Amino acid sequence: MFNYAESIASRNTYMTSIRETMAEAQRSKPAVTISMDGDADGKSHRFYTNRDRLEGDVKIVAPADTRFDEIYITFEGTSRTWMERLGVSPAASGRTSVSQTFLRLVQPVNEASLPIPRVAIKGQEYTFPFTFVIPERLLPGACNHTIAVENQSVEEAHLHLPPSLGDHTISTFEDKDDLAPDMTRISYAIRVRVLRKKDTEDQPVVLADTARKIAVSPSIPDAPPIHIQDRSTEFVLRKEKDLRKGLLGKKIGRVCIFAEQPQPLRLAPNSSCPPSTRVPVSLTFVPANAETPPPELGNMTAKLRTSTFFSTQRTSYTPTVSRSTPDPFVGRYQESTLLSSRCVSNVSWEKQEPPLSSSSSSKPVYKAQIIVPIAEPKCKHLVPTFSTCFVTRSYTLELSLSIRTSKHSQPNLALKLPLQVSQPAKDSREHDSAPQDTSVEEFFVPRIISPSTLQQEVAVMAPPPPPPPPPFDRRQGQLPQSMLLHPPNEMPPPEYSVFRGTGGPPVRIPPPVGISPGCG
Structure with missing residues (x-):
C-alpha cells in the first residue's frame, strides 16, 4: 500500500511524462511560415x-x-x-x-x-x-x-x-x-x-x-435616407423651445433648430486624410415682440454615438435602439466620442421683415445657419455601417447648441441625426491590372435596344437575301409568246394557265369532278 510520499512522487512522475510528451510533440511540429x-x-x-x-x-x-x-x-x-x-x-x-x-x-x-x-x-x-x-x-x-x-x-x-x-x-x-x-x-x-x-x-x-x-474593410455603398417617424425617440431632426431671461424671467421668444440627415461619412482606409462630411444646421428665432433682439449663440458640440448590437442567435431584423419589442437575446454596447466643440457666437442673425400685406402686429423673423464639420476622431477606427446575422454596427450624430439668454442661463437644444458610414468601391481599373477577355464581360452587360437598333440587329442576324435571278433574254428559247411573260424560274404551277395576249395574272383551271389532277 502506497503512503502519502510515494503517491506524491508517482503523481509528479506522471505529470513530468505528460510535459515531456507535449514538449516532444511541439518540437516535432512542422514550422509553417505564411508570407x-x-x-x-x-x-x-x-x-x-x-x-x-x-x-x-x-x-x-x-x-x-x-x-x-x-x-x-x-x-x-x-x-x-x-x-x-x-x-x-x-x-x-x-x-x-x-x-x-x-x-x-x-x-x-x-x-x-x-x-x-x-x-x-x-x-x-x-x-x-x-x-x-x-x-x-x-x-x-x-x-x-x-x-x-x-x-x-x-x-x-x-x-x-x-x-x-x-x-x-x-x-x-x-x-x-x-x-x-x-x-x-x-x-x-x-x-x-x-x-x-x-x-x-x-x-x-x-x-x-x-x-x-x-x-x-469591404466596400459598403451609400444607403438611402432613413425613414424617421414624427414621434421617434431615437432620432430628432427638429427641436423648438421657448426662451426666457433667466429661470423665471419673461419670455423673449421661441427658437427652432433643424437639420437634415447628413451625407454619409465615406471612408478611405489606406488614405492619410481622414474622412469628413458636414451638417448644415438652420436656426429660426421668433421674438416675443418686435423690439426684442435675437439671442447670442453659445457653443456647438458634436458627439458620435457608436452602437454595436450582438446576439448568439440569428436575427431576422436590423436591431435598433428604439425597437418597440426589445429582444432579450440581443445585447447592445454604446460608446460616445467627442468630435468637436466650438464657440459660434460670431454667427450673425439675418432679419426678415414681415410682408406688407400682413397685419401691423406681425413680428420679424431671424434666421441663421451653422455649418458643423464632421471628421473621423483621432485614435479611433470607424468601420462601415453593417448588419450581419449576429453583429450590427450603427452610428448616431448628437448635436447640442447652447443659447445665452442671460449671464447665468444657457439653455441647450439637442438633435440626434442618423449618420451612415460607408466605403465606396474602388475603381475596377485599380483591381484588374491583368488583361482580361472583354468579350466575356460584354456578354453580361445589359443593353438598351431602341427600334432603330433592333432593326439593325435583326438585319445583321437575318440570313442574306438570295441573289437576283439572271436576266432573261426573250429571244432565246423555243417557247410560245404567251409563255414568255414569266422567266423560267417563275413558271406557274401545273394547275394554272395564262391566257394568250391577256398579260394578266395566272388563272387556276379546276380539274373535272371525279378525276384527280394528273390522272389522265
Whole structure:
C-alpha cells in the first residue's frame, strides 16, 4: 500500500511524462511560415477590400521526418459572439457563445509539389504559392435563417462582407480603437493546416495549424435616407423651445433648430486624410415682440454615438435602439466620442421683415445657419455601417447648441441625426491590372435596344437575301409568246394557265369532278 510520499512522487512522475510528451510533440511540429507579397517585416499594415488579391507563399519545414497526408491552404472569415445571460435560476444563467465561418476559400495545392511518399524530410523547405481574391459578396448559404427575415433588405445586408472588428491582434489596429466590445469579434485570416489521417479513426491528426490575420474593410455603398417617424425617440431632426431671461424671467421668444440627415461619412482606409462630411444646421428665432433682439449663440458640440448590437442567435431584423419589442437575446454596447466643440457666437442673425400685406402686429423673423464639420476622431477606427446575422454596427450624430439668454442661463437644444458610414468601391481599373477577355464581360452587360437598333440587329442576324435571278433574254428559247411573260424560274404551277395576249395574272383551271389532277 502506497503512503502519502510515494503517491506524491508517482503523481509528479506522471505529470513530468505528460510535459515531456507535449514538449516532444511541439518540437516535432512542422514550422509553417505564411508570407505575403509586399510585406517587408512579415506583418500586414494595410486594409484589404473587395476584389483585392492576396498573393504569397507558404513555407513548411519539418524538424524531423514527418509523415502527412493533406495540406490545406484557405482564406477564412469568422465571427464570434458571446453573451452573459442572467436567469431566475443558476441553470438558466451562464455564458452562451456562437461561432460562424461565413467565408472559406480554398487554394488547391499542386500534387506535383508534394513529396512521394508523403513524408516531409527533416530540414527540407517546401514552398506552396497561394492566390486569393476577396469576393464582392457572400454566398446565400452564409445567411441561413430558420425564421424568415422581415424584408429583402435585411437579407441583402447580411450578404455583404462585414469588416474586421474587435480583433486587436492585427498590426493594423495596434494604435486605434474600433469601438467594439469584448463580446464581438470578426476576423479574416489565411490559414494553413497539415493533417495526417489515422488508420483506426476517421478524425485526422492536426500536425500544424497556423493562421495569419489580415484587416478587411469591404466596400459598403451609400444607403438611402432613413425613414424617421414624427414621434421617434431615437432620432430628432427638429427641436423648438421657448426662451426666457433667466429661470423665471419673461419670455423673449421661441427658437427652432433643424437639420437634415447628413451625407454619409465615406471612408478611405489606406488614405492619410481622414474622412469628413458636414451638417448644415438652420436656426429660426421668433421674438416675443418686435423690439426684442435675437439671442447670442453659445457653443456647438458634436458627439458620435457608436452602437454595436450582438446576439448568439440569428436575427431576422436590423436591431435598433428604439425597437418597440426589445429582444432579450440581443445585447447592445454604446460608446460616445467627442468630435468637436466650438464657440459660434460670431454667427450673425439675418432679419426678415414681415410682408406688407400682413397685419401691423406681425413680428420679424431671424434666421441663421451653422455649418458643423464632421471628421473621423483621432485614435479611433470607424468601420462601415453593417448588419450581419449576429453583429450590427450603427452610428448616431448628437448635436447640442447652447443659447445665452442671460449671464447665468444657457439653455441647450439637442438633435440626434442618423449618420451612415460607408466605403465606396474602388475603381475596377485599380483591381484588374491583368488583361482580361472583354468579350466575356460584354456578354453580361445589359443593353438598351431602341427600334432603330433592333432593326439593325435583326438585319445583321437575318440570313442574306438570295441573289437576283439572271436576266432573261426573250429571244432565246423555243417557247410560245404567251409563255414568255414569266422567266423560267417563275413558271406557274401545273394547275394554272395564262391566257394568250391577256398579260394578266395566272388563272387556276379546276380539274373535272371525279378525276384527280394528273390522272389522265
